[in-house]
Amino acid sequence: MINVAVVGAGFMGSLHARCAARDPRANLAGIVDTNEESGRALAQRLDTKYLGTAEEALKEDIDAFIVALPDRLHVETSVKLLRNGRSVLLEKPMADTLDGARAIAEAASEGGGRLMIGHILRFDPRYAMAAEAVRRGDIGEVVHVSAGRLGTQSIGLKLNGSSSVCFYIGVHDVDAVQWITGKRIERVYSRAVSKIMPSHGVDSEDAIFSTVELAGGAIGHLFFGWSRPDTGPFSIDGRFEIVGTKGTLEVDVRDHGLRIFGPDGYKIPDGQHWPEVYGELNGDLQAEVGHFFESLKSGEPFTMSVDDAVRAVAVNDAILRSVESGQPETVTQV
Numbered sequence: 001m002i003n004v005a006v007v008g009a010g011f012m013g014s015l016h017a018r019c020a021a022r023d024p025r026a027n028l029a030g031i032v033d034t035n036e037e038s039g040r041a042l043a044q045r046l047d048t049k050y051l052g053t054a055e056e057a058l059k060e061d062i063d064a065f066i067v068a069l070p071d072r073l074h075v076e077t078s079v080k081l082l083r084n085g086r087s088v089l090l091e092k093p094m095a096d097t098l099d100g101a102r103a104i105a106e107a108a109s110e111g112g113g114r115l116m117i118g119h120i121l122r123f124d125p126r127y128a129m130a131a132e133a134v135r136r137g138d139i140g141e142v143v144h145v146s147a148g149r150l151g152t153q154s155i156g157l158k159l160n161g162s163s164s165v166c167f168y169i170g171v172h173d174v175d176a177v178q179w180i181t182g183k184r185i186e187r188v189y190s191r192a193v194s195k196i197m198p199s200h201g202v203d204s205e206d207a208i209f210s211t212v213e214l215a216g217g218a219i220g221h222l223f224f225g226w227s228r229p230d231t232g233p234f235s236i237d238g239r240f241e242i243v244g245t246k247g248t249l250e251v252d253v254r255d256h257g258l259r260i261f262g263p264d265g266y267k268i269p270d271g272q273h274w275p276e277v278y279g280e281l282n283g284d285l286q287a288e289v290g291h292f293f294e295s296l297k298s299g300e301p302f303t304m305s306v307d308d309a310v311r312a313v314a315v316n317d318a319i320l321r322s323v324e325s326g327q328p329e330t331v332t333q334v
């Protein structure tokens with residue numbers, strides 16, 4: 001059994017902890033959160049120990065950690081855990097700066113612990129099958145790609161300026177584009193719009209749109225936002241489309257197949273990422289957490305490399321530079 005603790009008992013950490021608690025390969029050995037109330041509540045619910053800080057957790061017999069801290073706090077804690085020889089499943093984005101991502105990668109290569117970045121779309125069958133179709137040559141050579149996701153305004157309001165929409169939301173699609181096309185994004189031209197968030201006193205963009213150039217001459221369009229009203233039927237409007245020389249490929253994650261119309265309106269619940277079925281979490285997140293444990297046990301490499309995660313951060317770094325400069329910017333090749 002792998003003794004695992006979850007760091008961060010917020011939205012994602014709670015889901016991770018529930019996945020870890022039901023995995024037969026692991027023992028949920030603790031919940032770490034500096035907010036004692038939420039940390040203790042989750043620990044009690046899952047019948048495990050509450051630990052106040054990562055330092056406290058390092059004194060326990062814990063082999064691996066799932067880190068689900070706010071984006072800007074990924075570096076310090078992950079580096080500490082990795083340097084102490086603990087394996088880490090770190091929520092995306094790997095870090096919210098390129099220097100931060102590099103520091104985590106360095107700690108992983110020197111510290112003895114193994115590092116997996118939790119890019120959940122890698123475990124979404126629709127995206128994984130799209131990647132295989134492109135690899136097989138089903139649509140010929142990639143000509144252009146359009147990818148993005150628009151979350152609801154409440155996500156941006158909750159973040160309250162603590163992270164950019166391109167890190168909290170957009171990094172999913174940045175990685176998907178580079179992974180599925182097999183081509184790196186080399187140059188970006190990005191513009192941001194800020195109307196909704198400032199009207200609520202939040203210093204943040206609502207959305208960032210980018211025109212991108214990929215290696216080998218393909219072009220692309222990336223869109224990320226937390227601009228949609230919360231009254232819509234689904235929480236994430238995600239789309240991914242490629243036109244190739246011989247065919248096209250589309251992923252549409254707005255419709256998960258179940259539509260419910262009731263007194264509160266029309267709802268399309270999540271049927272893919274972390275659906276609750278018979279009281280247990282299922283779906284992509286369960287698969288992601290399971291893959292982490294399975295690879296730790298078998299010694300096999302994780303399905304996604306650390307380098308790929310650093311490359312996604314490098315694209316976001318260029319996107320934010322372009323928003324700032326108003327000019328196209330070159331992606332640092334890492």
Ligand SMILES: NC(=O)c1ccc[n+]([C@@H]2O[C@H](COP(=O)([O-])OP(=O)(O)OC[C@H]3O[C@@H](n4cnc5c(N)ncnc54)[C@H](O)[C@@H]3O)[C@@H](O)[C@H]2O)c1
Pocket residue numbers: 007008009010011012013032033034035038052053054068069070071073091092093118120167168
């Ligand atoms: N994979 C996905 O689809 C997905 C979806 C949402 C969020 N995320 C990612 O998950 C991560 C967490 O996001 P969230 O929305 O769950 O955040 P959150 O704000 O809901 O939770 C963060 C938790 O960390 C705790 N915390 C803060 N500082 C701490 C510290 N130093 N030590 C221990 N605990 C501390 C907070 O008290 C809080 O409980 C982010 O990196 C985010 O980008 C991923």
